[in-house]
Amino acid sequence: MSDLLTEPRPAAAPSMDNYLTHARGFWSWALTLDHKRIGVMYLVSIVASFFLGGLFAELIRTELIGPGRTIMGKDMYNQVFTLHGAVMVFLFIIPGIPAALGNFVLPIMLGAKDVAFPRLNLASYYLWIVGAVFFVFVLVLGGLDTGWTFYTPYSTTTDTRVVLAVTGAFILGFSSIFTGLNFIATIHMLRPPGMTWFRLPLFLWALYATALIQVLATPVLGITLFLVGVERLLGLGIFDPKLGGDPVLFQHFFWFYSHPAVYIMILPGMGIISEVISVFSRKHIFGYKFIAISSIAIALLGFLVWGHHMFTSGQSKLASVIFSALTFSVSIPSAIKVFNWLATMYKGSIALLTPMLYALTFIFLFGIGGLTGLFLGALATDVHLHDTYFIVAHFHYVMVGGTLSAFLAGIHYWWPKITGRMYSEFWGRIGALMVFVGFNLTFFPQFALGSRGMPRRYYDYGEMLGEHPEFYGYHFLSTLGSYLLGIALFLVMIYLIASLFNGHRAVANPWGGATLEWQCSSPPPHDNFPVQPHVGDPYAVRNFQYDPDVGGYVRVAQTAKPEHPLHPSAH
Amino acid sequence: MAKSESTTRPPDDADPGSVEAPRPHAAADHHRPFLAHHYQSYKQQFEAGKLGMWIFLLTEILLFGGLFCAYAVYRANHPEIFIYAHHFLDKNLGAINTAVLIFSSFTMAWGVRCAQLNQRKLLMVMLSLTLLCACGFLGIKYVEYKHKWEDGLLWAGKYHPVEHAEPADHAARPPGRPEAQSALQRPEGPRYAGIFFSIYFMMTGLHGLHVLAGMAAIAWILVRAANGHFNSHYFGPVDYVGLYWHLVDLIWIYLFPLLYLIH
Numbered sequence: 013m014s015d016l017l018t019e020p021r022p023a024a025a026p027s028m029d030n031y032l033t034h035a036r037g038f039w040s041w042a043l044t045l046d047h048k049r050i051g052v053m054y055l056v057s058i059v060a061s062f063f064l065g066g067l068f069a070e071l072i073r074t075e076l077i078g079p080g081r082t083i084m085g086k087d088m089y090n091q092v093f094t095l096h097g098a099v100m101v102f103l104f105i106i107p108g109i110p111a112a113l114g115n116f117v118l119p120i121m122l123g124a125k126d127v128a129f130p131r132l133n134l135a136s137y138y139l140w141i142v143g144a145v146f147f148v149f150v151l152v153l154g155g156l157d158t159g160w161t162f163y164t165p166y167s168t169t170t171d172t173r174v175v176l177a178v179t180g181a182f183i184l185g186f187s188s189i190f191t192g193l194n195f196i197a198t199i200h201m202l203r204p205p206g207m208t209w210f211r212l213p214l215f216l217w218a219l220y221a222t223a224l225i226q227v228l229a230t231p232v233l234g235i236t237l238f239l240v241g242v243e244r245l246l247g248l249g250i251f252d253p254k255l256g257g258d259p260v261l262f263q264h265f266f267w268f269y270s271h272p273a274v275y276i277m278i279l280p281g282m283g284i285i286s287e288v289i290s291v292f293s294r295k296h297i298f299g300y301k302f303i304a305i306s307s308i309a310i311a312l313l314g315f316l317v318w319g320h321h322m323f324t325s326g327q328s329k330l331a332s333v334i335f336s337a338l339t340f341s342v343s344i345p346s347a348i349k350v351f352n353w354l355a356t357m358y359k360g361s362i363a364l365l366t367p368m369l370y371a372l373t374f375i376f377l378f379g380i381g382g383l384t385g386l387f388l389g390a391l392a393t394d395v396h397l398h399d400t401y402f403i404v405a406h407f408h409y410v411m412v413g414g415t416l417s418a419f420l421a422g423i424h425y426w427w428p429k430i431t432g433r434m435y436s437e438f439w440g441r442i443g444a445l446m447v448f449v450g451f452n453l454t455f456f457p458q459f460a461l462g463s464r465g466m467p468r469r470y471y472d473y474g475e476m477l478g479e480h481p482e483f484y485g486y487h488f489l490s491t492l493g494s495y496l497l498g499i500a501l502f503l504v505m506i507y508l509i510a511s512l513f514n515g516h517r518a519v520a521n522p523w524g525g526a527t528l529e530w531q532c533s534s535p536p537p538h539d540n541f542p543v544q545p546h547v548g549d550p551y552a553v554r555n556f557q558y559d560p561d562v563g564g565y566v567r568v569a570q571t572a573k574p575e576h577p578l579h580p581s582a583h
Numbered sequence: 584m585a586k587s588e589s590t591t592r593p594p595d596d597a598d599p600g601s602v603e604a605p606r607p608h609a610a611a612d613h614h615r616p617f618l619a620h621h622y623q624s625y626k627q628q629f630e631a632g633k634l635g636m637w638i639f640l641l642t643e644i645l646l647f648g649g650l651f652c653a654y655a656v657y658r659a660n661h662p663e664i665f666i667y668a669h670h671f672l673d674k675n676l677g678a679i680n681t682a683v684l685i686f687s688s689f690t691m692a693w694g695v696r697c698a699q700l701n702q703r704k705l706l707m708v709m710l711s712l713t714l715l716c717a718c719g720f721l722g723i724k725y726v727e728y729k730h731k732w733e734d735g736l737l738w739a740g741k742y743h744p745v746e747h748a749e750p751a752d753h754a755a756r757p758p759g760r761p762e763a764q765s766a767l768q769r770p771e772g773p774r775y776a777g778i779f780f781s782i783y784f785m786m787t788g789l790h791g792l793h794v795l796a797g798m799a800a801i802a803w804i805l806v807r808a809a810n811g812h813f814n815s816h817y818f819g820p821v822d823y824v825g826l827y828w829h830l831v832d833l834i835w836i837y838l839f840p841l842l843y844l845i846h
């Protein structure tokens with residue numbers, strides 16, 4: 013007996029009403045309040061800024077392909093790495109998963125019709141656009157050379173466009189706050205009957221934890237950037253030692269936001285991995301509650317460790333020791349997640365499809381990134397490694413190896429749902445492989461460089477640093493890797509776009525997921541669920557089996573009781 | 584604050600189309616104006632809005648939190664600056680402003696009650712009174728800023744006190760006896776005295792911006808009240824703006840002693 017709700021609707025019929033065909037024309041998108049369309053607009057915008065940031069990255073690596081000046085001088089270089097960092101952090105990685113994929117998926121996974129405040133959601137998108145426009149102004153009106161960290165006193169004295177940039181980042185901060193606020197309210201208030209806290213898919217737990225950080229940390233960044241702006245415009249003096257101010261206070265304020273912000277970047281990624289690992293191992297997730305609670309633990313502990321960015325800033329020794337010890341505590345909940353993912357895969361029947369390849373990439377690379385974080389959290393080693401390429405390698409392993417892999421896993425996982433099309437699995441796997449190789453080739457050598465003393469943010473490592481021929485080979489490899497990575501990402505973009513035109517139509521549930529988004533057609537109808545869905549265990553993936561007639565997964569009704577059609581008692 | 588609402592808010596079954604029935608994804612529903620399509624009931628919508636507002640207030644507190652933190656750091660490091668410089672703030676004006684804001688919180692709260700009780704006229708009176716208080720507050724603030732400006736008592740980068748600048752503090756200086764000035768060794772006060780004014784202007788300035796934003800919100804509510812949008816089923820926006828206004832008030836209640844009443 014098959015169940016009406018899960019039986020794939022004739023999604024193939026192009027005539028059927030879905031969120032893409034529901035209304036047409038420019039304004040139906042620009043003024044939409046539909047979280048799915050807002051998610052798609054975010055996705056397009058974010059990917060565009062990712063490619064902009066990527067362009068800067070290739071310029072950086074090209075400059076560093078050999079010692080001495082290659083394609084640009086030192087001032088230009090400072091601007092390029094600053095804009096690379098600022099664009100990637102503020103425009104891509106922070107809003108990336110929550111605002112694009114989260115916006116699309118969250119209400120559907122929850123079983124709701126929309127987020128709690130659709131207008132605020134749209135406002136958040138337009139704030140993002142305004143923030144991005146400010147960054148573009150920075151770019152064309154003279155650049156920025158402070159690094160993405162805006163450290164005072166340099167940021168209050170350089171004659172590049174700091175005020176524009178901090179205004180942009182301030183606005184982007186509000187965009188991020190609004191997204192977080194919306195998600196918290198949605199998860200609290202719009203859960204349908206049956207969706208208890210411990211039936212929330214882990215991606216939603218992750219988004220919830222992320223939203224907590226967005227709401228609690230971002231305002232502090234806001235006021236800090238505001239102070240920097242006022243400092244420059246009026247000579248406020250709060251960060252200026254000449255006037256009795258304290259530049260290290262800036263660093264405290266900045267990292268009070270920006271350390272938690274690294275969890276804004278990684279937590280949603282971890283959420284995606286929890287979904288993908290379970291579905292593609294065809295096994296119930298292992299340690300559901302531990303993964304869920306560890307997200308919250310990471311969010312809260314993340315507020316206590318910011319001082320580990322300031323071990324060499326002259327903060328008190330006692331503070332450094334305490335921050336160092338606390339830093340180790342954050343790695344515990346992260347490790348809990350990793351072990352649970354591994355245990356989920358254990359004895360599962362693993363399908364190495366593209367999303368799963370990226371999920372495995374995530375586990376591997378985040379493992380390296382997280383473990384090297386411990387080297388940096390340890391006081392004695394960090395004093396040596398601080399401000400070297402070791403840091404650069406560390407945070408790229410977590411941000412690119414971690415978050416970008418998770419983002420790609422998520423895009424591939426939900427692509428059929430978002431677009432209604434299947435991408436080419438062949439090219440998907442090739443792309444994932446190239447990303448993996450290209451990434452490691454780019455960033456692994458940087459660990460070696462950093463531990464040998466190559467400082468970060470230098471445009472030249474020839475004469476400027478004295479004789480260091482041992483750096484040359486590593487830098488060369490790293491640049492080659494970055495080209496491979498760039499090509500790989502282009503490839504991904506190309507086959508994904510191609511799938512829009514010639515991909516097979518997607519069925520409702522191509523991977524066999526048990527979360528609610530796979531119960532509505534692909535792409536989902538305008539109001540998500542024609543009938544209120546019934547909520548069951550989000551990881552009962554074994555209740556879904558591949559049906560060759562449908563070309564996707566369907567529920568195999570076990571002991572389906574009529575009143576709880578989707579909640580079989582045995583699992 | 585929650586108690587009064589629960590008595591006046593309609594029970595869920597008061598609205599047609601009850602909890603389970605899916606509602607069409609259409610904009611407005613003639614029987615239930617202002618109920619967004621993705622909510623099942625006014626109650627759910629009200630509570631979501633309220634939660635959202637509380638979270639927003641939290642972010643506001645954190646925004647000011649950075650400044651309170653800066654205040655704490657500098658006051659701990661340079662207590663003498665704070666003791667010296669606060670004499671230049673006018674305690675009386677500060678106290679009057681505190682009273683004005685507290686009164687405006689009272690009228691605002693009364694306004695929320697009016698909305699819940701369908702008292703449209705009284706609601707408009709209360710909102711207007713609140714707006715009036717806000718204007719009064721900003722007027723007094725303007726007088727204070729103007730004095731600081733004339734005396735050159737500005738933030739650190741622009742801190743150039745003029746010769747005759749004297750403490751506004753009447754306890755420290757009986758009226759008409761400028762020689763009390765001699766108690767302060769240097770005309771510009773202790774080193775880095777400007778930092779106090781940096782903090783003063785940032786905190787009160789940011790607070791002033793919030794008063795302005797609050798006034799805009801109250802004006803919006805006033806217009807909607809005039810159009811008869813609110814009733815005992817639907818009064819969320821009044822309530823939310825009220826919460827926001829209380830926060831603005833509360834922040835001032837901290838600013839006043841921290842800046843004006845230092846010992």
Ligand code: HEM
Nearest residue numbers: 274277278320321343382385386388389398399407410411
């Ligand atoms: C898993 C545990 C982690 C630990 C113990 C850790 C530890 C550290 C430490 C101690 C530093 C400062 C090093 C220095 O400047 O001397 C650092 C830098 C950094 N980490 Fe991590 N980290 C972890 C995870 C992450 C994650 C998940 C991300 C982002 C997704 C991240 C992003 C960064 C960034 C961006 C920097 C450098 C910021 C800059 O100076 O520009 N880290 N990390």
Ligand SMILES: [Cu+2]
Nearest residue numbers: 271318320321
């Ligand atoms: Cu950190």
